[in-house]
Amino acid sequence: MRLRPSVLIAAMMLAPLAAKADDTQAQIELELNALDPGEGSCRLTFVVVNSHETPLDKLVYETVLFDASGRVERLTLFDFGAVPSGPPRVRQFDIPGLDCGNIGRVLINGPSACDGAGVDPMICTGPLKLGSRTDAELIG
Numbered sequence: 590m591r592l593r594p595s596v597l598i599a600a601m602m603l604a605p606l607a608a609k610a611d612d613t614q615a616q617i618e619l620e621l622n623a624l625d626p627g628e629g630s631c632r633l634t635f636v637v638v639n640s641h642e643t644p645l646d647k648l649v650y651e652t653v654l655f656d657a658s659g660r661v662e663r664l665t666l667f668d669f670g671a672v673p674s675g676p677p678r679v680r681q682f683d684i685p686g687l688d689c690g691n692i693g694r695v696l697i698n699g700p701s702a703c704d705g706a707g708v709d710p711m712i713c714t715g716p717l718k719l720g721s722r723t724d725a726e727l728i729g
Contacts, residue, residue, distance in 0.1 A: 615641040617648075617672075617713060619697060619729075621721040622679070624689040631689035637669050638677045641712050645672040648713060649702035654687070655694040662687070666701050695721075697729035 623634040639645055648669040654662045669680050703713030721727040
């Protein structure tokens with residue numbers, strides 16, 4: 590079966606648009622995977638996935654930690670570093686003076702940095718896919 594040249598040209602022109610449409614469904618996924626108490630601190634473990642076509646050289650989120658009663662315990666920056674496109678990455682953050690059992694919610698308040706070659710910073714804004722495997726809720 591032979592395709593006509595006009596069909597081939599149309600297909601070649603639409604291919605980049607299809608790729609862009611697929612990337613609009615892409616997102617940053619963050620999962621609060623564990624809360625581990627340490628000596629005088631709490632270690633928060635996250636799994637991060639960048640399903641966009643573009644890797645991120647630097648991803649930093651402003652994060653708010655709420656205690657079990659819903660009060661703001663602290664505001665901090667979590668630097669997820671480089672996040673490639675595709676495979677999941679694990680990042681851990683040790684918070685001194687924090688009792689893991691007193692964390693009720695973790696709010697991803699917004700990106701502080703979202704950098705990379707050709708990266709539109711809006712991809713780090715949302716929509717984010719958030720989840721938690723802990724008793725603390727991850728919201729954004």
